[in-house]
Ligand SMILES: Nc1ncnc2c1ncn2[C@@H]1O[C@H](COP(=O)(O)OP(=O)(O)O)[C@@H](O)[C@H]1O
């Protein structure tokens with residue numbers, strides 16, 4: 001099979017998985033416990049690293065904008081630049097990338113191992129669809145957690161930028177004026193734009209990783225291969241999707 | 251002949267189901283695993299499937315629960331196509347996988363309770379009764395809170411069997427249920443299979459190399475070799491097989507003067 005047909009097949013099976021998972025939506029009230037577990041897992045594994053990374057990304061943005069301002073003049077735009085870039089682009093993308101690395105890989109590994117050790121077969125013979133208990137709770141959990149993680153990433157990033165802007169000698173703008181330009185030229189629409197992106201990315205990452213895990217064939221060696229494939233496919237999906245969602249939202 | 255009776259753990263009436271395998275062939279790529287296999291398993295019968303390892307026994311069982319799709323031919327369970335999802339809704343089937351296929355992230359107790367909870371068979375107290383009962387039957391009461399990784403091979407096998415028992419199936423498939431068990435536990439399993447048939451009319455298909463078990467409880471026996479059904483008959487007929495290949499498979503002579511691995515070399 002060439003890469004093109006393989007890609008098409010991958011997309012097809014992912015869509016099919018989504019349809020099957022959504023057909024079990026009425027079972028969700030009974031699965032509230034599983035949903036809460038997954039929310040906790042997603043938040044717990046990604047929150048610390050999201051906080052650390054977004055702090056440094058915000059700082060670096062402010063620093064680079066400071067260099068640009070040195071030759072170009074007005075330093076006030078630094079707040080706006082950090083604010084917009086974090087909210088509209090880097091916040092959602094960074095959270096999604098971290099989600100792929102920490103949560104997506106774990107999902108792929110868990111489901112691939114269940115497949116390889118015939119646990120999925122056992123579920124099917126028990127007439128318990130794996131899409132219902134393994135996929136659907138994760139999809140709903142990521143929809144709830146992505147906005148939370150992204151808002152935290154935005155806030156921490158803005159804050160990191162503000163600190164750098166105040167304490168770097170050649171920038172030295174007060175947080176009050178840093179945030180004032182943000183307030184003046186940004187609105188909630190910019191943040192919302194980023195949240196919608198984050199929802200799309202997170203949903204696709206979890207769906208792709210579930211699909212690759214469940215389609216693992218062979219033995220223990222293939223579990224590792226599936227994890228790699230899941231993370232790489234997630235990253236590609238995030239970046240490709242980023243372009244199209246940005247275009248659609250503009 | 252009774253066509254319906256009560257099942258092991260509740261008072262509900264369940265009708266017995268039969269299985270028809272019609273011209274079943276299965277290939278994985280170029281590898282032909284099953285070639286034109288046909289036989290019937292009558293409702294309430296104990297059918298034993300034997301054959302050397304790699305002859306396709308596990309693959310055949312997977313077709314009956316719909317985990318594999320036939321390359322040619324078809325499999326009917328209670329007259330319904332086994333590859334359709336609806337069949338699993340209509341007929342309660344349970345399979346004891348060769349390697350157990352226990353849920354590694356769940357305790358033994360939760361492994362057994364999962365089916366009952368997902369299908370809302372009973373409330374938590376009722377589930378507890380059923381699960382503890384099934385564990386007791388296989389002397390696993392002390393293992394309820396253990397995880398699969400903490401069990402020996404034979405214990406995993408027994409958990410797999412008790413997990414199938416709590417489902418109160420109409421059709422039970424066992425893939426080498428006694429292969430890792432000591433002789434007493436092996437006899438217990440044979441007794442369980444026979445009891446499910448006698449008292450509750452459960453249809454059983456047992457893949458086994460165990461001659462004693464086959465002759466003790468098997469009603470009809472099929473022998474698969476190289477993907478073909480070489481023998482199909484009653485357990486009594488198996489005592490004096492005509493085909494020399496089958497006679498050699500059932501009671502291989504250990505010949506130290508002319509060992510098999512040396513015959514291969516010439
Ligand atoms: N999913 C699969 N893909 C490819 N080959 C398989 C698959 N499952 C089983 N086989 C092959 O089919 C043959 C029969 O396997 P199996 O039914 O497990 O044998 P046994 O009779 O010992 O249970 C073996 O040669 C095995 O390698």
Ligand SMILES: [Mg+2]
Pocket residue numbers: 307308309348425
């Ligand atoms: Mg086998």
